[in-house]
Each structure stands twice: as C-alpha cells, then as structure tokens.
Amino acid sequence: MAKAWEPSKKIRPDTAEDVIDVLLHPKEQVQFQELGKLGASLKEGRDMWIIGSIPELQQAAKDIAEALNVPVLAAAADALAKKVENSGSTKVASFLIGEEFRTVTLLAVPQAQSRVVCKARPDVIAKHMQGKIRGKDIVIAVAEDNRLATGLAVARCLPPFASKAETPNPADATVRFHGAPPGPLLVKLNHMATSIRVAQGLVDMPPNFIQPVTFKEFVLAAAKTLEKVTANVIEGTELRDKGYGGLWNVGKSADQRPPCLIVLTHNPTGSESERESGPPVGVALVGKGITYDTGGAALKPREGMCGMKRDMGGAAGVFGAWLAAVKCGGLPTRAPLHCVLCVAENGIGPGMFLNDDIILHYSGLTSEINNTDAEGRLVLADGVAHAAKDLRAELIVDMATLTGAQAISTGKHFSTILATDQGLENEVVDAGRKSGEGAHPGLFAPELLLSEFDSEFADMKNSVKDRGNAQSSCAGLFIYKHLKHAGHQGRWLHVDMYYPSFLGEYATGYGVGLLCAHMGVV
Structure with missing residues (x-):
C-alpha cells in the first residue's frame, strides 16, 4: 500500500498551539545589537544596509570603508x-572581502519639511526596505533623537508571517547604531521590535488562523510568563449575562467562535485596595479586536470585505504596546497598566444581530442599530465602560481600525485622535513624532457632533445621520458618550488608526511605538 503523501515541512499553523509558536517563537527575528567591530558582518559573509541622513550616513560609510580598506564604499556615500x-x-x-563578493546598500533619508512629519521619515524607510532586510546587517546613522523612530521603522520591514510552500531559509536581521552607544534604549528597542512583530503577525494571519478563541489563547500564553500580571476572561454567554450587550451581540452568531473580553493587568505594587477605594489610577489600553468583519446583516460586498482580517489591528496594537511596556518594567509611575481586548467575529448566521435591534451596553446606555457594519464602536463602548467601572483607570485609551473615513480626516500616515484635554492631545502628537507613528487631532466636539446619533427609541443610534459631518470624529464620540455614562472622571484618548495599520499587503504593528512613547516607557 502506497504511503500517504505528507508535506515535507509544515507551512501553516493548524491549531492555537501552532499560532502561539509562530508568533512567540518566530523563525526570524530583528535583533538590535551593539555596534561592535566595524564591518565585521561583511567579513562574516552578510550584506549590509547603511541608512541615515546626510552627513551621518557619509561618516558611517567612511568609517566602515577605512576599517575594511574599501574606498569604493565612501565614494558611493x-x-x-x-x-x-x-x-x-x-x-x-x-x-x-577576501574572495567573497559583498554588497552594501546605502539609503539616504531626506529631512522632513513639515512640522507634523517625523524627522526620521519612517515612510521612506518602509518604501525602500520593506521585505528586503532578511539576513542583512543594518547600520543606522542618525541623530540621537531619531534613533527610536528609525529603529522601529526598520523592525517593521521583516514580515513575521507567510504561508507558502517555498520560503527562503530563515535568517535574522541585525540592527546597530553608528556613533554614540544607544545605552538603555537598546534593550527597550528589542522588546518593542518583538512586540511590533507580534502585532504584525496577528493582523497578517488569515481569519481561519486567528479567531476569537485562538486570539484569546495566544494572548494568555504570551502573558503567562510575565511577572505581576493577572488575566481575566469573560466569554460567550457570560458576556450576555453580565450586561456586555455590545460585544455579545456583535459576536454571538459566529459559530463556535464566541466573543470574549480579555483583561490583563500589570500591577507592580500588587495593591488592589487603592484601586477599589481611592481615586482613579493607572492606564487602561482598550482595543477593538474584530478578527473578521463581514459587515453582519449589513453585509459588505466582496471588494469591501477582502482585507477585513485587519479589523483587529487596534487590539493587536494595544496588546503589543502593553506587552512591550510590561517587559520594559511597566509604567514609570509604577501605577497599574491594563489591557482590555474586545474580541469578536462580526459574522452572519442564525441569531445574528440586525438593523433596528436595540441593545443594552455595559455603560447602561442603549443603542438602536442602524448599521451592523458599524460594530467596532459597539464592542469598544463595552470595553471602555469596563475600564471605567471595574478597573477605575485614570487614563483610558481606546484604539481601533474604526472608520474608513479616518483617511479622509488625517490621511494614510496619521491616525485620527480625540483627547479630552489639550495637554493630552499635545503629548500624543509629540509621541507620534518621536516614535514615527504619526497622530493628528480630529474634532473633540461632543456638543456639535453627538446629535448625529439621535434616536427616537434608544439613547443613541450606532451610525451617523450625515456621513459628511466629521464621520471619524463622530465614531469616536459614540464611545466617549458611553464612557462618560459609565462614570469616568479621568482623561480619555481615542485613536482611529485604520489606514496607518497597514502598508500595501502588510500590517505595520501601529500603536506599539506611539503608546510606549506616550506612556514614557521609552
């Protein structure tokens, strides 16, 4: 009897355990290292990139050329x-080099011409280096204040996931800084690079790999090894029974893929009493985790549905930021840092929620559904209410691939943010420039925009009357109204990062750099 055909190597993860292994133990890594001996990697048989601004790039090329006695490199720069x-x-x-032919690619990065654009120009790095750093040694030659954004931009250029029969042999990319040693930044960059690539992998994996259950199991596995971290999951009908009507209704029709609310807390002091009785404290990062969005009863057309595996980019980004922050020691204030993931598949099937339904949220408000394809705000309304009522966080941040209108507001390189005070808004814009993950203000004007959700039968509808009236800002304010009704007295930040969450076919891991920079982790 002929032996059944077996693939020579596994090309796809078939179980949650496989997904965990692919994301937590990638075959290829981006590793930030000390500079070491100039040009050593070329002697070891690896090609190199030198990237930076003029004249830093010229100096790096000159130093390496002199160390190896290859004047052609300095001449090229x-x-x-x-x-x-x-x-x-x-x-x-x-x-x-000896008898080996070696290649060095020099990338000159121009200066930013606008006050809103990151000086490191991560857009230029992505354009030239995406998918081209496997096995390479990358030397970064930039001013000290551009090291973070440049390093993170490079880290995004080695996609962590593919499911092809023929793949190149795994090869790490190493990244070094020319000039003054990076010091403590080096360790933090490695944690952030790893977390960015986790976020990228979660978003890039298809919906038959990443579903609510596999997402949950991966998150719990990743958090399991961290110190001073607790985890809690509310799943399936328990969401309905405890009043999380937004998350439950969005995800209830996905067969054998129940929705869940995942809550992770890093509490360095271990004290729960202050959180229960004192003023609000700490930070809660709340992410939209729609593992696939069909549109539900308001079914998307084919053109609009392809790519909706990315609709959990907000949850991937906040989880990556939380993971990096915890590995870096947590918040500088040693206050609790929470991660709240609102995970569901917006599917179609028996029992799905419908347009004209009225649902009751954890905030206590009701929503009349006039668009089942505006589901992200429904799950986030429950998530931020949980952060306010159960976690009592002082700063609540929600992040989501919330609206296609985001690009109309702030383009494809900048997220649209809403902040409850000017100081917070300025801090986040500055963090975007520092990290290379751009953020630009939308309209925080609840007195002008919340009337878009007026309903005769419920506290509000879930989609606007006028799609030409600051639609992206309106979507954020829907979440804000639920947050206020839940009793939140602290600060709030909303990040709509639909278009910055991907570039071409690949996820960017957006959110890790922005949030870590804003929280003072780096």
Whole structure:
C-alpha cells in the first residue's frame, strides 16, 4: 500500500498551539545589537544596509570603508549625498572581502519639511526596505533623537508571517547604531521590535488562523510568563449575562467562535485596595479586536470585505504596546497598566444581530442599530465602560481600525485622535513624532457632533445621520458618550488608526511605538 503523501515541512499553523509558536517563537527575528567591530558582518559573509541622513550616513560609510580598506564604499556615500530625493535615494556599493563578493546598500533619508512629519521619515524607510532586510546587517546613522523612530521603522520591514510552500531559509536581521552607544534604549528597542512583530503577525494571519478563541489563547500564553500580571476572561454567554450587550451581540452568531473580553493587568505594587477605594489610577489600553468583519446583516460586498482580517489591528496594537511596556518594567509611575481586548467575529448566521435591534451596553446606555457594519464602536463602548467601572483607570485609551473615513480626516500616515484635554492631545502628537507613528487631532466636539446619533427609541443610534459631518470624529464620540455614562472622571484618548495599520499587503504593528512613547516607557 502506497504511503500517504505528507508535506515535507509544515507551512501553516493548524491549531492555537501552532499560532502561539509562530508568533512567540518566530523563525526570524530583528535583533538590535551593539555596534561592535566595524564591518565585521561583511567579513562574516552578510550584506549590509547603511541608512541615515546626510552627513551621518557619509561618516558611517567612511568609517566602515577605512576599517575594511574599501574606498569604493565612501565614494558611493559621497556620490549619494549630492542629491537626495524627497522619497529617499539609494546607491549600491559592491566589492570583494577576501574572495567573497559583498554588497552594501546605502539609503539616504531626506529631512522632513513639515512640522507634523517625523524627522526620521519612517515612510521612506518602509518604501525602500520593506521585505528586503532578511539576513542583512543594518547600520543606522542618525541623530540621537531619531534613533527610536528609525529603529522601529526598520523592525517593521521583516514580515513575521507567510504561508507558502517555498520560503527562503530563515535568517535574522541585525540592527546597530553608528556613533554614540544607544545605552538603555537598546534593550527597550528589542522588546518593542518583538512586540511590533507580534502585532504584525496577528493582523497578517488569515481569519481561519486567528479567531476569537485562538486570539484569546495566544494572548494568555504570551502573558503567562510575565511577572505581576493577572488575566481575566469573560466569554460567550457570560458576556450576555453580565450586561456586555455590545460585544455579545456583535459576536454571538459566529459559530463556535464566541466573543470574549480579555483583561490583563500589570500591577507592580500588587495593591488592589487603592484601586477599589481611592481615586482613579493607572492606564487602561482598550482595543477593538474584530478578527473578521463581514459587515453582519449589513453585509459588505466582496471588494469591501477582502482585507477585513485587519479589523483587529487596534487590539493587536494595544496588546503589543502593553506587552512591550510590561517587559520594559511597566509604567514609570509604577501605577497599574491594563489591557482590555474586545474580541469578536462580526459574522452572519442564525441569531445574528440586525438593523433596528436595540441593545443594552455595559455603560447602561442603549443603542438602536442602524448599521451592523458599524460594530467596532459597539464592542469598544463595552470595553471602555469596563475600564471605567471595574478597573477605575485614570487614563483610558481606546484604539481601533474604526472608520474608513479616518483617511479622509488625517490621511494614510496619521491616525485620527480625540483627547479630552489639550495637554493630552499635545503629548500624543509629540509621541507620534518621536516614535514615527504619526497622530493628528480630529474634532473633540461632543456638543456639535453627538446629535448625529439621535434616536427616537434608544439613547443613541450606532451610525451617523450625515456621513459628511466629521464621520471619524463622530465614531469616536459614540464611545466617549458611553464612557462618560459609565462614570469616568479621568482623561480619555481615542485613536482611529485604520489606514496607518497597514502598508500595501502588510500590517505595520501601529500603536506599539506611539503608546510606549506616550506612556514614557521609552
């Protein structure tokens, strides 16, 4: 009897355990290292990128050229410096090291011309380096204040997931800084790079791999090894019974894929009494985790549905930020740091919620459904209410791929943010410039915009009357109204990052850098 055919190697994860292994133990990594001996990687048989601004790039190329006695490298950098395009400019230098032919690609990054654009120009790095750093040694030559954004931009360029029969042999990318040693930043960059790639992998994996249950099991596995972390999950009909009507109704029709609320808390002091009786304290990061969005009863067309595996980008981003922050020691204030993930599949099937339904949220407000495809705000309304009522966090941040209208408001490189005070808004904009994950204010104007949700039968409808009236800001304010009704007296930040969450076919891991920079982790 002929032996059944077996694949020579596993090309896809078939179980939650496989997903956990792929994401927590990737075959390829981006590793930040000390500079070490100049040009050593070239002697070891690896090609190199040198990236940076002029004149830092010229100096790095000159130093490596002198160390290896290859003047062609310095000459290439000098030639490149004569004209740097706004989209970045590259030049390749090839030479012999002993009997081996080696290649160094130089990328000159232009200066930002606008006050809102990150000086490190992560957009240029992504354009030239995406998918091209496998097995390479990358030398970053930039001013000290651009190291974080440049390093994170490079870390995004090695996609962590693919499911192909033929794949190249795994090869790590190493990243080093030319000039002054990076010091403590090096360790933090490694934690952040790992977390960015976790977020990228979660978003890039297809919906037959990442479902509410597998997402939950992965998150719990990743948190299991962390110190001073507790985890709690409310799942399936327990959500309905405890009043989380938004999350329950959105996810209830997905067969054998029950919705869940995942709550992780890092509490360095271990004290629960202050949280229960004192003023609000700490930070809660709340993420929209729609593992697939069909639109529900308001079914999307094919063109609008493809790519909806990315609709959990907010949850992936806040989880990545929380994971990196905890590995870096938590909040500088040693206050609790919470992660609240609102996870569901917005499917179609028996028992699905319908347009014209009225649902009761954990906040105590009711929503009349006039668009089942505006589901993200429904699950986040429950998530922020939980953060206010059960966690009593002082700053509540929600992040979501919430609206396609986000790009109309702030474009494809910047998220749209809403903040309850000017100071918080300024801090987040600055954190975006520092990290390279741009953020720009929308309209925090509840007195002007909340009337878009007026309903004759419920406290509010879930979709606006006028789609031309600051639609992205309105969607955020829907969440804000639920948060206030839940009794929140602290600060609130909303991040709609629909378009910055991906570039081409790949996820960017957006949110890890922005939130870590804002929280003072880095």
